[in-house]
Amino acid sequence: MIPLSHDRYCDEILTQNDALRAVLTGADLTATVPTCPDWTLRELAVHVGGAHRWVGEIVRTRAAEEVPEETVPGFEGPDADGPAALDAWLAEGAADTVAALREAGPDAEVWSWAWERRAAFWARRITHEVAVHRADAALAAGVPYTVDADVAADTIEEWLRIVSFSQDDGDPEAAELRGGGRSLHLHATDVPGAEWLIEFGEERFTWRHAHGKATVALRAPLTDLMLVFNRRLEPTSPRVEVLGDAALLDFWLARSSFG
Numbered sequence: 001m002i003p004l005s006h007d008r009y010c011d012e013i014l015t016q017n018d019a020l021r022a023v024l025t026g027a028d029l030t031a032t033v034p035t036c037p038d039w040t041l042r043e044l045a046v047h048v049g050g051a052h053r054w055v056g057e058i059v060r061t062r063a064a065e066e067v068p069e070e071t072v073p074g075f076e077g078p079d080a081d082g083p084a085a086l087d088a089w090l091a092e093g094a095a096d097t098v099a100a101l102r103e104a105g106p107d108a109e110v111w112s113w114a115w116e117r118r119a120a121f122w123a124r125r126i127t128h129e130v131a132v133h134r135a136d137a138a139l140a141a142g143v144p145y146t147v148d149a150d151v152a153a154d155t156i157e158e159w160l161r162i163v164s165f166s167q168d169d170g171d172p173e174a175a176e177l178r179g180g181g182r183s184l185h186l187h188a189t190d191v192p193g194a195e196w197l198i199e200f201g202e203e204r205f206t207w208r209h210a211h212g213k214a215t216v217a218l219r220a221p222l223t224d225l226m227l228v229f230n231r232r233l234e235p236t237s238p239r240v241e242v243l244g245d246a247a248l249l250d251f252w253l254a255r256s257s258f259g
Contacts, residue, residue, distance in 0.1 A: 007102075012131075013127050017048075021087050028141075029042035035232050053074050054067065059100040062104070128159075146223060156196065159229060160198070163256045164204075167204055177256065178200050182200040184252055185212065189219055193209070215244055216245045219242075220239060224239045231257055
């Protein structure tokens with residue numbers, strides 16, 4: 001599977017942000033988010049809106065170094081209280097960031113914390129940042145969550161790349177994701193070809209698209225597969241099936257929970 005186009009990521013940022021705003025409309029913004037228990041729904045929304053503005057500032061200024069969050073206009077949230085001000089602030093931040101990404105194009109050189117220093121990195125990253133936090137909001141608000149199959153698949157792909165980068169970068173938890181002879185198979189039951197085989201080598205883990213026998217297999221519809229992989233749905237949920245050594249799946253999830 002290949003990443004989405006830059007234009008599609010830009011479209012998707014707006015789509016995901018609008019869907020998040022719809023979840024927040026009429027919801028109790030003081031409710032605790034079960035999957036991010038340090039945050040209320042409002043705090044989750046401010047985190048997402050702040051991320052929009054931070055990324056927008058990086059791309060708009062073609063930053064060569066990390067931009068301090070406290071220097072980003074509007075980063076801390078809307079000036080006024082109340083749901084309407086929050087909603088308008090979320091809409092404005094996403095629109096401004098997408099405008100910056102579109103103007104820059106995918107190949108503009110900008111700072112990032114990761115393996116790729118192009119605007120393309122941020123278009124992909126903020127798409128999945130909002131898609132996953134929208135799942136957090138939906139769980140807190142008690143409403144259904146759905147996401148397009150190509151977005152769900154790309155969320156898994158990107159997270160594998162982030163964990164791999166973290167392992168290369170010396171993260172101590174990611175460093176433990178190794179050990180010859182073990183493997184984890186992710187299998188979407190509703191999308192042909194949406195399968196990943198994660199193999200634990202002696203020095204690191206690798207992954208590829210393949211169907212094969214593994215130490216443990218996680219089978220579920222693609223959206224639920226993505227939610228488990230991002231620790232937004234428990235692997236014990238009746239919506240998913242775990243075959244084989246469930247402890248290895250727990251081992252992976254516990255050591256890829258940074259970020």
